[in-house]
Amino acid sequence: MKDIPLFTTEYGAANLILGSVPGFGTAYARILSARDGNALARECAQFCRAAGAEAVYATGLPESESWPLSTEIWRMTAQKASLPQSQAELIPVTAETLEEWAALYNRKFRAVPNAVWLSSSLGQAVLKAREAFFVRLSGRTVGIAKGAENQIHVVAALAPGGGRAAVLALARELEGPEIALEVASVNGKALALYQSLGFQQTETLSKWYKIG
Ligand SMILES: CC(C)(COP(=O)(O)OP(=O)(O)OC[C@H]1O[C@@H](n2cnc3c(N)ncnc32)[C@H](O)[C@@H]1OP(=O)(O)O)[C@@H](O)C(=O)NCCC(=O)NCCS
Secondary structure (H helix, E strand, C coil): CCCEEEEEECCEEEEEECCCHHHHCEEEEEEEEECCHHHHHHHHHHHHHHCCCCEEEEECCCCCCCCCEEEEEEEEEEEHHHCCCCCCEEEECCCCCHHHHHHHHHHHHCCCCCCCCCCHHHHHHHHHHCCEEEEEECCEEEEEEEEECCEEEEEEECCCCHHHHHHHHHHHHCCCCEEEEEEECCCHHHHHHHHHCCCEEEEEEEEEEEEC
């Protein structure tokens, strides 16, 4: 499903992100300008629901608006040299294993706030960029990971200890000196994992409200 870069009404303008509607049932609105934030948010929600969204989230609303806060998105960083060593290995995703990786990703990220659903076309882009990996430890697949430059994009655990293995194996291959990631402030398990490895919150990137 295509995004709507500029959705305009008499109340203002927003960027509607609809790519996760088919898989996760979620749509996102980035408010660009608002004469009446509440009315614009309601119209965004109405449009997204007509496109099939079950839940709609917005960012960029004036602070005074009264929608419930869904999550903040935080940037966290750690110094690569300070991360513990791990024996875990990264196995690159290939054309043959892409479908399996994407299915695992979509299963693990369905309930993660603000996660993007991996459609088959996004999956092909991930494959082309060579950024996605299975994480192996002691002969078992324990997680999945994706990242580029100094950024961790995706980590998920498929076995106990898999989250830690995924972060450490991926960070080892990424560029230093600083490793960065984004996390939803309400994702308690992810926060606990990152904090246990020494990642610290450096910035609040956005605040998302549930609308409609
Ligand atoms: C965030 C996350 C990696 C933290 O992991 P952790 O608490 O350190 O967990 P561990 O590495 O000890 O592993 C436990 C996980 O392995 C999973 N697991 C255990 N045995 C498993 C098995 N046989 N098959 C599949 N999964 C299994 C558990 O379900 C648990 O995952 P869950 O937290 O999603 O329920 C993990 O919670 C996760 O994968 N969450 C979903 C994706 C996510 O939020 N990623 C971070 C985005 S910023």
